[in-house]
Amino acid sequence: MKPKIIFIAATLMAIAVPAHAETMKAIVAREYGGPEVLKYEDVPVPTPKENEILVKVFAAGVNSFDGNLLAGNWAKPPNGTQLPWHPGYDIAGVVEKVGSKVGKFKPDDAVYAFITILKGGGYAEYALAKESDAALKPATISFVEAAGVPSVALTAWQALVDKANVQSGQTVLINGASGGVGMFAVQIAKIHGAKVFATASAANQEFLKQLGADVPIDYKTQKFEDIAKDIDVVIDAVGGETLARSYPVVKKGGIIVALTSDVDKAQLRKYGIRGASLVVQNNGNELAQIGKLIDEKKIKVVVSETFPLADAAKAEKKADLGHTRGKIVLKVRDEPK
Ligand SMILES: NC(=O)c1ccc[n+]([C@@H]2O[C@H](COP(=O)([O-])OP(=O)(O)OC[C@H]3O[C@@H](n4cnc5c(N)ncnc54)[C@H](OP(=O)(O)O)[C@@H]3O)[C@@H](O)[C@H]2O)c1
Numbered sequence: 001m002k003p004k005i006i007f008i009a010a011t012l013m014a015i016a017v018p019a020h021a022e023t024m025k026a027i028v029a030r031e032y033g034g035p036e037v038l039k040y041e042d043v044p045v046p047t048p049k050e051n052e053i054l055v056k057v058f059a060a061g062v063n064s065f066d067g068n069l070l071a072g073n074w075a076k077p078p079n080g081t082q083l084p085w086h087p088g089y090d091i092a093g094v095v096e097k098v099g100s101k102v103g104k105f106k107p108d109d110a111v112y113a114f115i116t117i118l119k120g121g122g123y124a125e126y127a128l129a130k131e132s133d134a135a136l137k138p139a140t141i142s143f144v145e146a147a148g149v150p151s152v153a154l155t156a157w158q159a160l161v162d163k164a165n166v167q168s169g170q171t172v173l174i175n176g177a178s179g180g181v182g183m184f185a186v187q188i189a190k191i192h193g194a195k196v197f198a199t200a201s202a203a204n205q206e207f208l209k210q211l212g213a214d215v216p217i218d219y220k221t222q223k224f225e226d227i228a229k230d231i232d233v234v235i236d237a238v239g240g241e242t243l244a245r246s247y248p249v250v251k252k253g254g255i256i257v258a259l260t261s262d263v264d265k266a267q268l269r270k271y272g273i274r275g276a277s278l279v280v281q282n283n284g285n286e287l288a289q290i291g292k293l294i295d296e297k298k299i300k301v302v303v304s305e306t307f308p309l310a311d312a313a314k315a316e317k318k319a320d321l322g323h324t325r326g327k328i329v330l331k332v333r334d335e336p337k
Helices: 003-016 066-070 143-147 150-163 180-191 202-211 240-244 265-271 284-295 309-320
Strands: 023-029 038-044 052-062 090-098 110-114 126-130 134-136 171-175 195-200 215-218 231-236 250-258 274-277 303-308 327-331
Touching: 023 309, 038 309, 052 110, 052 143, 052 150, 052 309, 066 309, 090 126, 090 143, 090 150, 110 143, 110 150, 110 284, 134 284, 143 303, 143 327, 150 180, 150 231, 150 250, 150 284, 171 180, 180 195, 180 202, 180 231, 195 202, 202 215, 250 265, 265 274, 303 309, 309 327
Parallel strands: 171 195, 171 231, 195 215, 231 250, 250 274, 303 327
Antiparallel strands: 023 038, 052 090, 052 126, 052 327, 090 110, 110 134
Protein backbone atom coordinates (compact mmCIF):
# COMPACT_ATOMS: atom_id res chain seq x y z
CA MET A 1 0.00 0.00 0.00
CA LYS A 2 1.28 3.50 -0.84
CA PRO A 3 1.81 5.99 2.04
CA LYS A 4 -0.99 8.28 0.78
CA ILE A 5 -3.52 5.44 0.78
CA ILE A 6 -2.37 4.37 4.27
CA PHE A 7 -2.91 7.94 5.46
CA ILE A 8 -6.46 8.08 4.01
CA ALA A 9 -7.33 4.67 5.51
CA ALA A 10 -6.02 5.73 8.92
CA THR A 11 -8.01 8.97 8.75
CA LEU A 12 -11.22 7.11 7.88
CA MET A 13 -10.67 4.67 10.77
CA ALA A 14 -10.12 7.58 13.14
CA ILE A 15 -13.46 9.05 12.07
CA ALA A 16 -15.30 5.71 12.39
CA VAL A 17 -13.95 4.85 15.87
CA PRO A 18 -14.13 7.73 18.36
CA ALA A 19 -10.80 8.37 20.05
CA HIS A 20 -12.20 7.68 23.53
CA ALA A 21 -13.75 4.29 22.63
CA GLU A 22 -12.12 1.47 24.58
CA THR A 23 -12.56 -1.93 23.07
CA MET A 24 -12.44 -5.43 24.44
CA LYS A 25 -12.70 -9.00 23.22
CA ALA A 26 -16.18 -10.47 23.50
CA ILE A 27 -18.35 -13.23 22.08
CA VAL A 28 -21.13 -11.97 19.84
CA ALA A 29 -23.93 -13.67 17.90
CA ARG A 30 -25.14 -11.57 14.96
CA GLU A 31 -27.72 -14.18 13.96
CA TYR A 32 -29.59 -16.89 15.84
CA GLY A 33 -28.54 -20.47 15.33
CA GLY A 34 -26.22 -23.11 16.76
CA PRO A 35 -22.91 -22.52 18.58
CA GLU A 36 -21.21 -21.80 15.23
CA VAL A 37 -22.86 -18.33 15.11
CA LEU A 38 -20.75 -17.25 18.10
CA LYS A 39 -17.92 -14.99 16.98
CA TYR A 40 -14.94 -13.63 18.89
CA GLU A 41 -14.94 -9.88 18.22
CA ASP A 42 -13.72 -6.47 19.34
CA VAL A 43 -16.57 -4.48 20.86
CA PRO A 44 -16.74 -1.34 23.03
CA VAL A 45 -16.27 -1.74 26.77
CA PRO A 46 -19.70 -1.00 28.31
CA THR A 47 -20.31 1.87 30.72
CA PRO A 48 -22.04 1.18 34.04
CA LYS A 49 -25.38 2.86 34.79
CA GLU A 50 -25.86 4.38 38.25
CA ASN A 51 -26.87 1.03 39.85
CA GLU A 52 -24.36 -1.12 37.96
CA ILE A 53 -20.79 -2.29 38.36
CA LEU A 54 -18.34 -2.85 35.52
CA VAL A 55 -16.58 -6.15 36.19
CA LYS A 56 -13.20 -7.11 34.75
CA VAL A 57 -14.17 -10.70 33.96
CA PHE A 58 -11.76 -13.52 34.83
CA ALA A 59 -14.14 -16.39 34.09
CA ALA A 60 -17.68 -16.98 32.83
CA GLY A 61 -19.90 -20.00 33.38
CA VAL A 62 -21.39 -21.93 30.47
CA ASN A 63 -24.95 -23.22 30.82
CA SER A 64 -26.97 -25.94 29.14
CA PHE A 65 -29.81 -23.43 28.74
CA ASP A 66 -27.67 -21.22 26.46
CA GLY A 67 -28.65 -23.24 23.38
CA ASN A 68 -32.23 -21.98 23.78
CA LEU A 69 -31.11 -18.37 23.88
CA LEU A 70 -28.78 -18.82 20.92
CA ALA A 71 -31.50 -20.45 18.86
CA GLY A 72 -33.62 -17.31 19.34
CA ASN A 73 -36.29 -19.13 21.36
CA TRP A 74 -36.35 -16.24 23.85
CA ALA A 75 -36.29 -13.43 21.29
CA LYS A 76 -39.85 -12.28 21.89
CA PRO A 77 -40.23 -8.49 22.02
CA PRO A 78 -40.16 -6.28 23.98
CA ASN A 79 -38.00 -7.98 26.63
CA GLY A 80 -36.48 -10.93 24.79
CA THR A 81 -32.94 -11.37 23.51
CA GLN A 82 -31.94 -8.99 20.74
CA LEU A 83 -29.37 -9.22 17.96
CA PRO A 84 -26.49 -8.72 18.19
CA TRP A 85 -26.79 -11.12 21.12
CA HIS A 86 -24.05 -11.08 23.78
CA PRO A 87 -24.20 -14.41 25.64
CA GLY A 88 -23.03 -15.23 29.17
CA TYR A 89 -24.72 -14.54 32.48
CA ASP A 90 -22.50 -16.13 35.14
CA ILE A 91 -19.38 -14.12 35.81
CA ALA A 92 -16.53 -13.90 38.30
CA GLY A 93 -14.10 -11.03 38.28
CA VAL A 94 -12.90 -7.82 39.85
CA VAL A 95 -14.83 -4.56 40.03
CA GLU A 96 -13.33 -2.08 37.58
CA LYS A 97 -15.79 0.83 37.93
CA VAL A 98 -18.94 1.50 39.90
CA GLY A 99 -22.04 3.51 38.98
CA SER A 100 -22.82 6.69 40.91
CA LYS A 101 -25.40 5.04 43.23
CA VAL A 102 -23.48 1.84 43.98
CA GLY A 103 -22.73 1.47 47.70
CA LYS A 104 -22.11 -2.25 48.17
CA PHE A 105 -18.95 -2.58 46.06
CA LYS A 106 -15.84 -0.60 45.25
CA PRO A 107 -13.12 -0.93 42.60
CA ASP A 108 -10.85 -3.99 43.10
CA ASP A 109 -13.49 -6.01 45.01
CA ALA A 110 -13.55 -9.62 43.80
CA VAL A 111 -17.16 -10.42 42.94
CA TYR A 112 -19.36 -12.98 41.24
CA ALA A 113 -22.77 -12.43 39.76
CA PHE A 114 -25.74 -13.90 37.98
CA ILE A 115 -26.50 -11.16 35.49
CA THR A 116 -29.79 -10.72 33.64
CA ILE A 117 -30.08 -13.71 31.28
CA LEU A 118 -31.82 -11.93 28.42
CA LYS A 119 -29.29 -9.09 28.49
CA GLY A 120 -26.24 -11.34 28.82
CA GLY A 121 -22.82 -9.88 28.08
CA GLY A 122 -20.79 -12.16 30.35
CA TYR A 123 -18.64 -13.76 27.63
CA ALA A 124 -16.39 -10.73 27.48
CA GLU A 125 -13.33 -9.17 29.04
CA TYR A 126 -15.62 -6.68 30.82
CA ALA A 127 -19.28 -7.08 31.76
CA LEU A 128 -21.96 -5.10 33.54
CA ALA A 129 -23.87 -6.41 36.56
CA LYS A 130 -26.54 -4.73 38.64
CA GLU A 131 -25.24 -4.15 42.15
CA SER A 132 -28.20 -6.18 43.47
CA ASP A 133 -27.26 -9.21 41.31
CA ALA A 134 -23.68 -9.49 42.58
CA ALA A 135 -21.97 -10.63 45.77
CA LEU A 136 -18.40 -10.76 46.99
CA LYS A 137 -16.69 -13.80 45.48
CA PRO A 138 -16.09 -16.65 47.95
CA ALA A 139 -12.46 -16.11 48.96
CA THR A 140 -11.49 -19.79 49.16
CA ILE A 141 -12.17 -20.69 45.53
CA SER A 142 -10.69 -19.58 42.22
CA PHE A 143 -12.39 -17.23 39.76
CA VAL A 144 -12.93 -20.20 37.43
CA GLU A 145 -14.73 -22.10 40.20
CA ALA A 146 -16.70 -19.00 41.23
CA ALA A 147 -17.96 -18.55 37.66
CA GLY A 148 -19.46 -22.03 37.87
CA VAL A 149 -21.68 -21.08 40.78
CA PRO A 150 -24.19 -18.24 40.26
CA SER A 151 -27.22 -19.24 38.16
CA VAL A 152 -27.14 -22.97 38.88
CA ALA A 153 -26.54 -22.65 42.63
CA LEU A 154 -29.31 -20.03 42.82
CA THR A 155 -31.61 -22.39 40.93
CA ALA A 156 -30.89 -25.21 43.39
CA TRP A 157 -31.30 -22.85 46.37
CA GLN A 158 -34.55 -21.32 45.13
CA ALA A 159 -35.99 -24.78 44.30
CA LEU A 160 -35.08 -26.40 47.62
CA VAL A 161 -35.26 -23.51 50.07
CA ASP A 162 -37.62 -20.90 48.59
CA LYS A 163 -40.10 -23.25 46.85
CA ALA A 164 -39.88 -26.56 48.74
CA ASN A 165 -38.83 -25.26 52.18
CA VAL A 166 -36.78 -28.43 52.64
CA GLN A 167 -36.50 -29.58 56.27
CA SER A 168 -34.19 -31.81 58.26
CA GLY A 169 -35.25 -35.47 58.14
CA GLN A 170 -37.07 -35.15 54.81
CA THR A 171 -36.31 -37.22 51.74
CA VAL A 172 -35.30 -35.47 48.51
CA LEU A 173 -34.99 -36.94 45.01
CA ILE A 174 -32.85 -34.98 42.57
CA ASN A 175 -33.13 -35.92 38.91
CA GLY A 176 -30.08 -34.82 36.90
CA ALA A 177 -27.94 -34.64 40.03
CA SER A 178 -24.46 -34.60 38.46
CA GLY A 179 -24.89 -31.43 36.35
CA GLY A 180 -24.60 -27.79 37.32
CA VAL A 181 -27.93 -27.48 39.14
CA GLY A 182 -27.81 -31.03 40.51
CA MET A 183 -24.31 -30.66 42.00
CA PHE A 184 -25.55 -27.78 44.17
CA ALA A 185 -28.98 -29.30 44.83
CA VAL A 186 -27.46 -32.45 46.36
CA GLN A 187 -25.22 -30.41 48.65
CA ILE A 188 -27.88 -27.85 49.65
CA ALA A 189 -30.33 -30.66 50.47
CA LYS A 190 -27.65 -32.35 52.63
CA ILE A 191 -26.87 -29.08 54.46
CA HIS A 192 -30.56 -28.90 55.37
CA GLY A 193 -30.44 -32.40 56.84
CA ALA A 194 -32.31 -34.28 54.12
CA LYS A 195 -31.74 -37.83 52.92
CA VAL A 196 -30.82 -37.47 49.25
CA PHE A 197 -31.66 -39.81 46.37
CA ALA A 198 -29.82 -38.67 43.25
CA THR A 199 -29.89 -39.81 39.62
CA ALA A 200 -27.13 -39.77 36.98
CA SER A 201 -25.49 -42.28 34.64
CA ALA A 202 -22.99 -44.97 35.71
CA ALA A 203 -20.00 -42.69 35.04
CA ASN A 204 -21.26 -40.22 37.65
CA GLN A 205 -22.25 -42.57 40.50
CA GLU A 206 -18.98 -42.00 42.37
CA PHE A 207 -19.34 -38.25 41.80
CA LEU A 208 -22.83 -38.32 43.35
CA LYS A 209 -21.36 -40.01 46.45
CA GLN A 210 -18.61 -37.39 46.67
CA LEU A 211 -21.28 -34.69 46.63
CA GLY A 212 -22.93 -36.41 49.60
CA ALA A 213 -25.83 -38.27 47.96
CA ASP A 214 -27.11 -41.04 50.25
CA VAL A 215 -28.64 -43.12 47.48
CA PRO A 216 -27.05 -42.69 44.04
CA ILE A 217 -29.20 -44.15 41.26
CA ASP A 218 -28.01 -45.03 37.75
CA TYR A 219 -30.92 -43.91 35.57
CA LYS A 220 -29.84 -46.12 32.70
CA THR A 221 -29.97 -49.40 34.59
CA GLN A 222 -32.29 -48.61 37.52
CA LYS A 223 -35.78 -47.13 37.76
CA PHE A 224 -35.71 -44.39 40.37
CA GLU A 225 -39.35 -45.14 41.24
CA ASP A 226 -38.34 -48.66 42.38
CA ILE A 227 -35.86 -47.14 44.87
CA ALA A 228 -37.14 -43.68 45.86
CA LYS A 229 -40.62 -43.95 47.39
CA ASP A 230 -42.66 -41.60 49.61
CA ILE A 231 -40.38 -38.70 48.80
CA ASP A 232 -40.99 -35.28 50.42
CA VAL A 233 -39.33 -33.18 47.73
CA VAL A 234 -38.48 -33.93 44.09
CA ILE A 235 -36.26 -31.50 42.18
CA ASP A 236 -36.48 -32.40 38.51
CA ALA A 237 -33.73 -31.01 36.28
CA VAL A 238 -34.37 -33.49 33.44
CA GLY A 239 -37.99 -33.07 32.34
CA GLY A 240 -39.98 -35.06 29.78
CA GLU A 241 -40.57 -38.69 30.68
CA THR A 242 -38.42 -38.38 33.83
CA LEU A 243 -40.66 -35.61 35.16
CA ALA A 244 -43.78 -37.58 34.20
CA ARG A 245 -42.53 -40.60 36.21
CA SER A 246 -41.71 -38.42 39.21
CA TYR A 247 -45.25 -37.54 40.39
CA PRO A 248 -46.08 -40.97 41.86
CA VAL A 249 -42.92 -41.09 44.01
CA VAL A 250 -43.91 -37.96 45.96
CA LYS A 251 -45.68 -38.62 49.26
CA LYS A 252 -49.11 -37.02 49.85
CA GLY A 253 -48.61 -33.35 50.68
CA GLY A 254 -45.06 -33.42 49.31
CA ILE A 255 -43.80 -31.19 46.51
CA ILE A 256 -42.26 -31.51 43.08
CA VAL A 257 -40.28 -28.59 41.66
CA ALA A 258 -39.88 -28.72 37.88
CA LEU A 259 -36.98 -26.84 36.33
CA THR A 260 -37.56 -27.54 32.66
CA SER A 261 -41.31 -27.04 32.17
CA ASP A 262 -44.58 -26.36 33.97
CA VAL A 263 -45.84 -28.99 36.37
CA ASP A 264 -48.83 -31.08 35.32
CA LYS A 265 -51.72 -29.90 37.52
CA ALA A 266 -53.82 -33.01 36.79
CA GLN A 267 -50.97 -35.19 38.13
CA LEU A 268 -50.68 -33.01 41.24
CA ARG A 269 -54.41 -33.45 41.92
CA LYS A 270 -54.25 -37.17 41.19
CA TYR A 271 -51.52 -37.79 43.78
CA GLY A 272 -52.54 -35.12 46.29
CA ILE A 273 -49.19 -33.36 46.04
CA ARG A 274 -48.01 -29.81 45.52
CA GLY A 275 -45.97 -28.58 42.59
CA ALA A 276 -44.05 -25.57 41.39
CA SER A 277 -42.11 -24.64 38.32
CA LEU A 278 -39.19 -22.33 38.75
CA VAL A 279 -37.56 -19.58 36.77
CA VAL A 280 -34.35 -18.69 38.56
CA GLN A 281 -34.26 -15.13 39.89
CA ASN A 282 -31.21 -12.86 40.15
CA ASN A 283 -30.42 -12.47 43.82
CA GLY A 284 -27.14 -11.11 45.16
CA ASN A 285 -28.17 -11.72 48.78
CA GLU A 286 -28.74 -15.44 48.19
CA LEU A 287 -25.48 -15.56 46.27
CA ALA A 288 -23.74 -14.12 49.34
CA GLN A 289 -25.31 -16.84 51.54
CA ILE A 290 -24.17 -19.53 49.10
CA GLY A 291 -20.69 -17.98 49.04
CA LYS A 292 -20.51 -18.19 52.83
CA LEU A 293 -21.34 -21.92 52.69
CA ILE A 294 -18.62 -22.38 50.07
CA ASP A 295 -16.07 -20.61 52.26
CA GLU A 296 -17.16 -22.76 55.23
CA LYS A 297 -16.40 -25.80 53.03
CA LYS A 298 -20.01 -26.94 53.23
CA ILE A 299 -20.46 -26.64 49.46
CA LYS A 300 -17.83 -27.64 46.92
CA VAL A 301 -17.69 -26.47 43.35
CA VAL A 302 -16.57 -28.84 40.60
CA VAL A 303 -15.54 -27.47 37.22
CA SER A 304 -14.95 -30.39 34.88
CA GLU A 305 -13.66 -28.44 31.90
CA THR A 306 -12.46 -24.98 30.92
CA PHE A 307 -12.15 -23.33 27.51
CA PRO A 308 -10.54 -20.02 26.54
CA LEU A 309 -13.00 -17.20 25.80
CA ALA A 310 -12.23 -17.45 22.08
CA ASP A 311 -13.47 -21.07 22.12
CA ALA A 312 -16.93 -20.24 23.49
CA ALA A 313 -18.57 -22.02 20.54
CA LYS A 314 -16.75 -25.27 21.43
CA ALA A 315 -17.78 -24.90 25.08
CA GLU A 316 -21.42 -24.31 24.10
CA LYS A 317 -21.39 -27.37 21.85
CA LYS A 318 -20.21 -29.48 24.79
CA ALA A 319 -22.75 -27.98 27.21
CA ASP A 320 -25.55 -28.59 24.69
CA LEU A 321 -25.01 -32.35 25.04
CA GLY A 322 -26.60 -32.20 28.52
CA HIS A 323 -24.03 -34.47 30.13
CA THR A 324 -21.75 -32.01 31.88
CA ARG A 325 -20.31 -33.15 35.20
CA GLY A 326 -20.45 -30.10 37.47
CA LYS A 327 -19.70 -27.08 35.29
CA ILE A 328 -17.98 -25.97 32.09
CA VAL A 329 -16.35 -22.54 32.44
CA LEU A 330 -14.75 -20.06 30.03
CA LYS A 331 -11.41 -18.80 31.26
CA VAL A 332 -11.28 -15.19 30.15
CA ARG A 333 -7.88 -14.27 31.61
CA ASP A 334 -5.28 -15.73 33.98
CA GLU A 335 -6.14 -15.76 37.69
CA PRO A 336 -4.58 -12.80 39.54
CA LYS A 337 -1.53 -13.66 41.64
N1 LIG B 1 -35.86 -23.26 35.67
C1 LIG B 1 -34.72 -22.62 35.79
O1 LIG B 1 -34.66 -21.47 36.23
C2 LIG B 1 -33.45 -23.33 35.38
C3 LIG B 1 -32.20 -22.84 35.80
C4 LIG B 1 -31.06 -23.55 35.45
C5 LIG B 1 -31.17 -24.70 34.67
N2 LIG B 1 -32.41 -25.10 34.26
C6 LIG B 1 -32.56 -26.32 33.45
O2 LIG B 1 -32.26 -27.44 34.24
C7 LIG B 1 -31.70 -28.45 33.43
C8 LIG B 1 -30.38 -28.92 34.03
O3 LIG B 1 -29.46 -27.85 33.95
P1 LIG B 1 -27.94 -28.07 34.29
O4 LIG B 1 -27.27 -26.78 34.02
O5 LIG B 1 -27.78 -28.71 35.59
O6 LIG B 1 -27.55 -29.12 33.12
P2 LIG B 1 -26.21 -29.90 32.88
O7 LIG B 1 -25.12 -29.22 33.61
O8 LIG B 1 -26.13 -30.13 31.43
O9 LIG B 1 -26.42 -31.31 33.62
C9 LIG B 1 -27.30 -32.24 33.20
C10 LIG B 1 -27.03 -33.51 34.03
O10 LIG B 1 -28.17 -34.34 33.92
C11 LIG B 1 -27.74 -35.69 33.86
N3 LIG B 1 -28.74 -36.39 33.07
C12 LIG B 1 -28.95 -36.36 31.74
N4 LIG B 1 -30.02 -37.14 31.43
C13 LIG B 1 -30.49 -37.64 32.61
C14 LIG B 1 -31.57 -38.50 32.95
N5 LIG B 1 -32.39 -39.01 32.03
N6 LIG B 1 -31.74 -38.80 34.26
C15 LIG B 1 -30.93 -38.29 35.20
N7 LIG B 1 -29.89 -37.50 34.94
C16 LIG B 1 -29.68 -37.16 33.65
C17 LIG B 1 -26.39 -35.68 33.21
O11 LIG B 1 -25.64 -36.71 33.80
P3 LIG B 1 -25.09 -37.96 32.92
O12 LIG B 1 -24.01 -37.40 32.05
O13 LIG B 1 -24.61 -38.89 33.96
O14 LIG B 1 -26.26 -38.44 32.10
C18 LIG B 1 -25.82 -34.29 33.57
O15 LIG B 1 -24.87 -34.36 34.60
C19 LIG B 1 -31.56 -27.87 32.02
O16 LIG B 1 -32.68 -28.26 31.25
C20 LIG B 1 -31.61 -26.37 32.27
O17 LIG B 1 -32.10 -25.64 31.16
C21 LIG B 1 -33.53 -24.45 34.60
